Amino acid sequence: MxxxxxxxxxxxxxxxxxxxxxxxxxxxxxxxxxxxxxxxxxxxxxxxxxxxxxxxxxxxxxxxxxxxxxxxxxxxxxxxxxxxxxxxxxxxxxxxxxxxxxxxxxxxxxxxxxxxxxxxxxxxxxxxxxxxxxxxxxxxxxxxxxxxxxxxxxxxxxxxxxxxxxxxxxxxxxxxxxxxxxxxxxxxxxxxxxxxxxxxxxxxxxxxxxxxxxxxxxxIKESSPIEIERGEFDEPYEITESYTEQALEVAQPMFCFGYKEKIEAEERTVKERIRTALLLEVIAGDSSPLYERLIKQGLINDEFSFEYFTGNGYAAVIFDGESIDPKAVAEEIKKEITAIKEKGIDKKLFSVVKRGLYGDAVRRFNNVEGIAMQLVDCAMNDSGLFDEIKYLKSATAENVYNRLLLLDNNNTVLSVINPKEK
Amino acid sequence: MVYKTENLAKGVNGLFIKNDRFNTTLISFNFYTPLSSTSAGENALLTSLLSTCSNQYPDFAKLNYELNRLYGAKLEAGVEKVGDCLLLRIAVSVINDNFTLEHESVIKAASNLLVKLIFEPKVTGGEFADEDLLREKRKLTEHIRGEKSEKRLYAKNRLIEEMFKGDPYGAYKYGTEEQVNALFAVEIYNAWKKLLQTAFINIQIVGSAVPTGLFDDIKTAFDGIERGEITDPRLCKPAAEAETVNTVCEKMDIAQGKLVMGFSSEICGDDDTALPLMLATDIFGGGPYSKLFSNVREKMSLCYYCSAASVRKKGFVTVESGVEAANAEKAKKEILNQLQSVKNGDFSDFEFNSSLKSICDSLNTYNDSQTSLDLWYALKAVNENIYSPEETAEKISSITREQVISAAKGIKLHTVYKLLPKEDKNA
CATH class of the missing domain: 3.30.830.10 (Metalloenzyme, LuxS/M16 peptidase-like)
Incomplete structure (x- = not known):
C-alpha cells in the first residue's frame, strides 16, 4: 500500500x-x-x-x-x-x-x-x-x-x-x-x-x-486494477441556441447566463479553477463595480451568484439569479467582460478578493463535511487538499487575466424562467 | 454549563460559548421582539437595512469591500419566528488572527464593524436614507416573491398561515409585499429605536475568546439608551386544538402536488417538559427508520419525501410530502394511520431505539459546527432553562416508551393544506 x-x-x-x-x-x-x-x-x-x-x-x-x-x-x-x-x-x-x-x-x-x-x-x-x-x-x-x-x-x-x-x-x-x-x-x-x-x-x-x-x-475485496473505456463526447465549441425561456408558476423571472468554454484537455486543473474563481470575483463579486451597478439599477438581488461549472469534457462560467430584466443583466455582464479585457484587472480589487478567497479556504477547514467533500474533489481530480491555498497565494492579476480570454461574448446562453401569464 | 453569561444592560446578555476547535470566531446579535402581523415587515426591513450600510460604511459596496479585506468575513442577517417572538439576527464570522497572512487583528476589526452597524446606522434627521430604503424594499419584496416560487416552502408557509389564523404566529416572518412597500423611512427609524429600547437581546460569541473590549463597547452603547419594558421571549401561547379540521386546497400549474398537514399537540413548552414530543415526532416521521419513511415512501412508493417535524415551544407538528394529485387522499390516510400506530404504541424497541440513537448522535455533532451552535443558543433563549446539545441528548436518553405514547396521543389533526396541479383529472 x-x-x-x-x-x-x-x-x-x-x-x-x-x-x-x-x-x-x-x-x-x-x-x-x-x-x-x-x-x-x-x-x-x-x-x-x-x-x-x-x-x-x-x-x-x-x-x-x-x-x-x-x-x-x-x-x-x-x-x-x-x-x-x-x-x-x-x-x-x-x-x-x-x-x-x-x-x-x-x-x-x-x-x-x-x-x-x-x-x-x-x-x-x-x-x-x-x-x-x-x-x-x-x-x-x-x-x-x-x-x-x-x-x-x-x-x-x-x-x-x-x-x-x-x-x-x-x-x-x-x-x-x-x-x-x-x-x-x-x-x-x-x-x-x-x-x-x-x-x-x-x-x-x-x-x-x-x-x-x-x-x-x-x-475491500481483492481485485486487479482495470481500465474503464468511457464514451467520447465529441462536443463542438459552439452553443446551439443563445436564448431559451420557459413559463412556470414563479412569482418573478429567474435566469441562468453561461459562457461555454473551449475544451482543450478533459479536465481543468486546480490552478485553472482557482484562477477562474478569482476572475469571477473580480468580474461580479460583491466588491466589484458590476455588482454595485446591477444592485443600484435594481437588476439583481441577494440571490445573484456565479460558479465555474466544469468536469470531464465540459466547462462553463455561469451567472444566475432573479431579475426583472434578465436580458439587461446578461448585457451588463458582457459589457463588463469587454471592459476588463480592454482595461486589464484592477489591482487593488484583485488583492482584496484574493484575501476574501484565502479566508474562505481557511474557513472550510472548520467543517468535517466540507473537508470530506474537498477530499472527494482531490480524488476526482488527482489534486492535493492544500493546492487551493497554494495557488491562491501565487495568483497574480496577470495570470488571472489569461482566464478572461476564454470568455467569449459570442458563445453564451441566456436561460430565463418567466411567470405564467394569469 | 458550556457557556458563560454576562449581563451587559437591562435585558441584554453576553453569552460566551467557548469552543477552541474552529479557525474562525462568530459574533451574533439576537433581538427578540413580539411577533405580530403588522410589525414583521418593518422588523425584517430593519434587519436588511442595518446589515447593508452604516455611518462608517455608508454604501453597501464599501461595506462588502471591507468584509473582503477582512479575509472574507461573512455578515449574515435574517429573521426567524421563535415561540411568539420574531428573532432578528445579525452576525459576523471572521478567521482568527493567527491565520491572516500578515498577522493582522481582524477579529477586533470585524467585531467593531458589527457593533457600529447596529448602534450607528446610516440615519440623517431621524430617518434612513431613501435610496437605501428603496433598495432594501425591492430586495425584500423580491425575496418574498422568491419564496413563493419554491413550492415546498410555499406550501409549508401557507399551512402555517391557515393553521394560525388570528394568532400572531400565523404572520409571515417577512410581512407581506404590500406591508413592506408601504413602510416609511421614519417608521423604520422608530422600529430601530424601539428594538434597542425594548427587545430582549443576546450577544453570542462562539470561538476561543470574547473579542477584546466587545462587552465593554456594548455596555457603553447601552448607557445612552433608556431600556423600557423588555420583551419576555419565554411567553408563548401554544397552538389550540381545532374544533373541526380545516382543509384548504389550492390549484396551480405544477407537475407534483404537495400535501402538508398541521397538528396541535397537548405536550408543548420547554425542554424540561416537551422533549417526548420530539421523540414521538421522530418515530412518526424522522429518519429512514420512521413510520412515514418506511411505509409511505418505501412500502407504498407514494412519494420521494414524507417527513414530520415538531415545534415544541408553540406545540405543533407538521407533516410534509410531495405526491401525485391522484394519491393525495391515499397518502393522507396512510399518514394518519401511521400516527395512530404511534399513539397505539405499535412501534418496536428497534424503532424506539433507532430514533433515540439518531437524535442523540446528531445532537452530539453540534459542537463541531460554529453556526449550528450559534443558532442552537439563539433559539433556546425562549426557554426557561437553557441546556447544551449534550445535556439535551442526556435528557432525551431517559425518555420512556410510555412518555412517547402519551405525547403522540396529544397530537391532533388541525389543518390540511393541499397544493394540486390544475390539470390532473384524478384529483
Missing part, C-alpha cells in the same frame, strides 16, 4: 493511501472534534451513459447512475438504512454529473458505521421487483424537480449550450428513461464503474488513521 502524509502551514495534515487494487483513500484527522464524516464514492455519474463492456460499446438509459445509487442501499437481508439505524449514524447518498457518493456522519460508533458503508457499497443486490418499486419513488423525485425553477433554469441552459455532451441531461433522467432500467443493466453499470480502481474513500473528523486504514484494507 502506498501511503503519503501532506502537511500545510495552517496546521492541518492528511494521509493519502492507494491500495494495490487502485482504491484511493484520503484521511484527515481532527482529534479535537467529536464527529466524523465519511464518503465512499465512485467516478461515475449521470454523464457516463455510454461505455464499453468486454470490448462491446453499450449505451444505457439516462438517469441510471442515480437509480443505481438508490438501489445499492438494498440487500437480500434488508436495507443499509436499517443497519445505520442500529448505530445512530446519519446516512445518505448523492449522484451528480460525474460522481456517485455514499456517506455517513456520526458522533459515536464510527468503526461500526464504516463497516456498514464498506459492506453495502460492495454488495449489489438488484431484482426486478425492487427495481419496479423504486420507479415510483424516483418518478416523484423527477416530478419534484420539474416544478423547481432553479433546477429547470439550469438544465434549460445546459441543453442549449451542449450539442452532444450528456451533461445537458437531467441527473435523475426522465420518467420514460428510468422505465427502461432493469436489474441486468444495473449489474452491468455496477460491474464497470464500482471497481476499486475507479473508487475513493474520503474521511475527515475524529478518527484514528491507522485503525481506519487497516479496517478499509481488510474489508
Amino acid at each position: 502506498l501511503r503519503q502524509t501532506f502537511e500545510s502551514e495552517i496546521g492541518e495534515s492528511y494521509v493519502k493511501a492507494v491500495l494495490p487494487n487502485g482504491l484511493k483513500i484520503y484521511l484527515l484527522e481532527k482529534p479535537q472534534y467529536t464527529s466524523a464524516y465519511a464518503i465512499f464514492g465512485t467516478k461515475y455519474g449521470s454523464i457516463d451513459t455510454c461505455f464499453s463492456v468486454d470490448g462491446e460499446k453499450i449505451c444505457v438509459p439516462e438517469g441510471i447512475a442515480h437509480f443505481l445509487e438508490h438501489k445499492l442501499f438494498e440487500s437480500e437481508e434488508g436495507d443499509a438504512f436499517t443497519r445505520y439505524a442500529e448505530t445512530g449514524g446519519y446516512a445518505n447518498a448523492f449522484t451528480s454529473f460525474d460522481r456517485t457518493c455514499y456517506l455517513f456522519s456520526c458522533s459515536d460508533r464510527f468503526y461500526d458505521n464504516l463497516a456498514i458503508l464498506l459492506d453495502f457499497v460492495q454488495s449489489p443486490y438488484f431484482t426486478q421487483q425492487t427495481v419496479l418499486k423504486e420507479q415510483g419513488i424516483i418518478g416523484q423525485e423527477i416530478r419534484m424537480y420539474d416544478d423547481s425553477p432553479a433546477w429547470r433554469v439550469m438544465f434549460n441552459m445546459l441543453s442549449c449550450m451542449y450539442q452532444n455532451h450528456p451533461v445537458k441531461i437531467d441527473i435523475a433522467g426522465t420518467v420514460d428513461s428510468i422505465a427502461q432500467i432493469d436489474a441486468d443493466l444495473l449489474y452491468k453499470c455496477y460491474n464497470t464503474f464500482y471497481h476499486p480502481s475507479n473508487m475513493f474513500i474520503c474521511i475527515a473528523g475524529n478518527i484514528d488513521i491507522d485503525k481506519t486504514l487497516k479496517q478499509i484494507k481488510d474489508s
Whole structure:
C-alpha cells in the first residue's frame, strides 16, 4: 500500500493511501472534534451513459447512475438504512454529473458505521421487483424537480449550450428513461464503474488513521486494477441556441447566463479553477463595480451568484439569479467582460478578493463535511487538499487575466424562467 | 454549563460559548421582539437595512469591500419566528488572527464593524436614507416573491398561515409585499429605536475568546439608551386544538402536488417538559427508520419525501410530502394511520431505539459546527432553562416508551393544506 502524509502551514495534515487494487483513500484527522464524516464514492455519474463492456460499446438509459445509487442501499437481508439505524449514524447518498457518493456522519460508533458503508457499497443486490418499486419513488423525485425553477433554469441552459455532451441531461433522467432500467443493466453499470480502481474513500473528523486504514484494507475485496473505456463526447465549441425561456408558476423571472468554454484537455486543473474563481470575483463579486451597478439599477438581488461549472469534457462560467430584466443583466455582464479585457484587472480589487478567497479556504477547514467533500474533489481530480491555498497565494492579476480570454461574448446562453401569464 | 453569561444592560446578555476547535470566531446579535402581523415587515426591513450600510460604511459596496479585506468575513442577517417572538439576527464570522497572512487583528476589526452597524446606522434627521430604503424594499419584496416560487416552502408557509389564523404566529416572518412597500423611512427609524429600547437581546460569541473590549463597547452603547419594558421571549401561547379540521386546497400549474398537514399537540413548552414530543415526532416521521419513511415512501412508493417535524415551544407538528394529485387522499390516510400506530404504541424497541440513537448522535455533532451552535443558543433563549446539545441528548436518553405514547396521543389533526396541479383529472 502506498501511503503519503501532506502537511500545510495552517496546521492541518492528511494521509493519502492507494491500495494495490487502485482504491484511493484520503484521511484527515481532527482529534479535537467529536464527529466524523465519511464518503465512499465512485467516478461515475449521470454523464457516463455510454461505455464499453468486454470490448462491446453499450449505451444505457439516462438517469441510471442515480437509480443505481438508490438501489445499492438494498440487500437480500434488508436495507443499509436499517443497519445505520442500529448505530445512530446519519446516512445518505448523492449522484451528480460525474460522481456517485455514499456517506455517513456520526458522533459515536464510527468503526461500526464504516463497516456498514464498506459492506453495502460492495454488495449489489438488484431484482426486478425492487427495481419496479423504486420507479415510483424516483418518478416523484423527477416530478419534484420539474416544478423547481432553479433546477429547470439550469438544465434549460445546459441543453442549449451542449450539442452532444450528456451533461445537458437531467441527473435523475426522465420518467420514460428510468422505465427502461432493469436489474441486468444495473449489474452491468455496477460491474464497470464500482471497481476499486475507479473508487475513493474520503474521511475527515475524529478518527484514528491507522485503525481506519487497516479496517478499509481488510474489508475491500481483492481485485486487479482495470481500465474503464468511457464514451467520447465529441462536443463542438459552439452553443446551439443563445436564448431559451420557459413559463412556470414563479412569482418573478429567474435566469441562468453561461459562457461555454473551449475544451482543450478533459479536465481543468486546480490552478485553472482557482484562477477562474478569482476572475469571477473580480468580474461580479460583491466588491466589484458590476455588482454595485446591477444592485443600484435594481437588476439583481441577494440571490445573484456565479460558479465555474466544469468536469470531464465540459466547462462553463455561469451567472444566475432573479431579475426583472434578465436580458439587461446578461448585457451588463458582457459589457463588463469587454471592459476588463480592454482595461486589464484592477489591482487593488484583485488583492482584496484574493484575501476574501484565502479566508474562505481557511474557513472550510472548520467543517468535517466540507473537508470530506474537498477530499472527494482531490480524488476526482488527482489534486492535493492544500493546492487551493497554494495557488491562491501565487495568483497574480496577470495570470488571472489569461482566464478572461476564454470568455467569449459570442458563445453564451441566456436561460430565463418567466411567470405564467394569469 | 458550556457557556458563560454576562449581563451587559437591562435585558441584554453576553453569552460566551467557548469552543477552541474552529479557525474562525462568530459574533451574533439576537433581538427578540413580539411577533405580530403588522410589525414583521418593518422588523425584517430593519434587519436588511442595518446589515447593508452604516455611518462608517455608508454604501453597501464599501461595506462588502471591507468584509473582503477582512479575509472574507461573512455578515449574515435574517429573521426567524421563535415561540411568539420574531428573532432578528445579525452576525459576523471572521478567521482568527493567527491565520491572516500578515498577522493582522481582524477579529477586533470585524467585531467593531458589527457593533457600529447596529448602534450607528446610516440615519440623517431621524430617518434612513431613501435610496437605501428603496433598495432594501425591492430586495425584500423580491425575496418574498422568491419564496413563493419554491413550492415546498410555499406550501409549508401557507399551512402555517391557515393553521394560525388570528394568532400572531400565523404572520409571515417577512410581512407581506404590500406591508413592506408601504413602510416609511421614519417608521423604520422608530422600529430601530424601539428594538434597542425594548427587545430582549443576546450577544453570542462562539470561538476561543470574547473579542477584546466587545462587552465593554456594548455596555457603553447601552448607557445612552433608556431600556423600557423588555420583551419576555419565554411567553408563548401554544397552538389550540381545532374544533373541526380545516382543509384548504389550492390549484396551480405544477407537475407534483404537495400535501402538508398541521397538528396541535397537548405536550408543548420547554425542554424540561416537551422533549417526548420530539421523540414521538421522530418515530412518526424522522429518519429512514420512521413510520412515514418506511411505509409511505418505501412500502407504498407514494412519494420521494414524507417527513414530520415538531415545534415544541408553540406545540405543533407538521407533516410534509410531495405526491401525485391522484394519491393525495391515499397518502393522507396512510399518514394518519401511521400516527395512530404511534399513539397505539405499535412501534418496536428497534424503532424506539433507532430514533433515540439518531437524535442523540446528531445532537452530539453540534459542537463541531460554529453556526449550528450559534443558532442552537439563539433559539433556546425562549426557554426557561437553557441546556447544551449534550445535556439535551442526556435528557432525551431517559425518555420512556410510555412518555412517547402519551405525547403522540396529544397530537391532533388541525389543518390540511393541499397544493394540486390544475390539470390532473384524478384529483
